Amino acid sequence: MPQEDRRSKGIPGAIKGVIVAVVVVVIIMASLYAYTGKWPPMVVVESDSMQHSSDRSFIGIIDTGDLVLVKEKDPATVITYLQGQEIGYQTYGEYGDVIIYQRYGNPNYKSIIHRTMCRVEYNTTGGGFDVPELADIPADQWNVLGSSQQVWWNLDGIVEIYDIGYMEVTIHLDLGALINYFHGRGRVPHSGFITMGDHNMAYQGGELVGLYDQLAICREPIQYNWVLGAARGELPWFGLFKLWVTGEAPDNVPQNSVTNLWLTLGIIIGVPIVLDVTTVIMKHRGVDIWAWTKRFGLRRSSKEKDECLSDVACEPEKKGPKKKIR
Structure with a gap:
């Protein structure tokens, strides 16, 4: 697939991520309002x-x-x-x-x-x-x-x-x-x-x-x-x-409040980065650390992701009129 097409397909995904984040925040605040x-x-x-x-x-x-x-x-x-x-x-x-x-x-x-x-x-x-x-x-x-x-x-x-x-x-x-x-x-x-x-x-x-x-x-x-x-x-x-x-x-x-705040932020920001880096490193070694999630249908396999990046990436099969065989 041409690079331009790949980028164009990435834009909706980024927007989707923002929308999901906004929805999560709204749900949390609405829940807090409902409780209080x-x-x-x-x-x-x-x-x-x-x-x-x-x-x-x-x-x-x-x-x-x-x-x-x-x-x-x-x-x-x-x-x-x-x-x-x-x-x-x-x-x-x-x-x-x-x-x-x-x-x-x-x-x-x-x-x-x-x-x-x-x-x-x-x-x-x-x-x-x-x-x-x-x-x-x-x-x-x-x-x-x-x-x-x-x-x-x-x-x-x-x-x-x-x-x-x-x-x-x-x-x-x-x-x-x-x-x-x-x-x-x-x-x-x-x-x-x-x-x-x-x-x-x-x-x-x-x-x-x-x-x-x-x-x-x-x-x-x-x-x-x-x-x-x-x-x-x-x-x-x-x-x-x-x-x-x-x-x-x-x-x-209290100084321990300041320390605990920065430690907590470090964990919140650092853990996803560490997981991403670990995933990439292990994938290069042929190990999929998230393989166990596939049994729950939580993610696509690496093979499926690679296919999505190919020229025929996840395109639905187009059905046309059947040719008659003579």
Whole structure:
């Protein structure tokens, strides 16, 4: 077959490859959308606030540069840390669900991906907050400062919750400060989630305390309609590309995340090249390493491929009128 004809026959094959690649991507994204019910179906983690180490990342933990699915979920069914501790429910290495929420319900603010610690419900009768989930954890794990009774309803002071998270920090939940925040703005307090990043902690007076979001990141309890979804799954490291391109990568990206990313890319790119080179070398030696696939009808034999490159390459037999034999 002339060289020009061979090239012309290769063009449809190249186009077909592109079409197949596009279709595969569309199917994957459609599947993710069908699973999560959200678009885009995933977010890039931009900080170390959920890490379980200052300088290392781990599979199964939310680290800087990870891609995480955002699954649509009824906030009423979200399991908090205190609830998860009671029933043994964990996600990403700790009790309870991790949610993605908009601060103050404002879409112009960057979304936050943090763990739900507990629910607080505003007590319109007494003017304090109820924390019903405290009733289900051991009495020695929490305390109401300045109170002679350990009650979980109509609280307007500081509640201490002990041994929280992988570092077993103490949370000083200042409900009085939360109430004053609303009153100082002429507003009535509202119910919602108390949230915290797994890695957000600091030493205060020699004690390691948890820095929950309502101290600074979002001063109000997270209302249900601010919740975008619950975090599910993890594609580690690949979100680093987006952070590098946008200049949003923090200085403390775990080095093993960077190393693992390049190693993974090397494998993804290198394996097909190695297979192609090996196939060519072995073919010159008369060995078809893919011969086993022919039994499944996955590929043509080398002989069939060679015939396709000949002058009569895979052309269907043209049927003409039969000649009469006299």
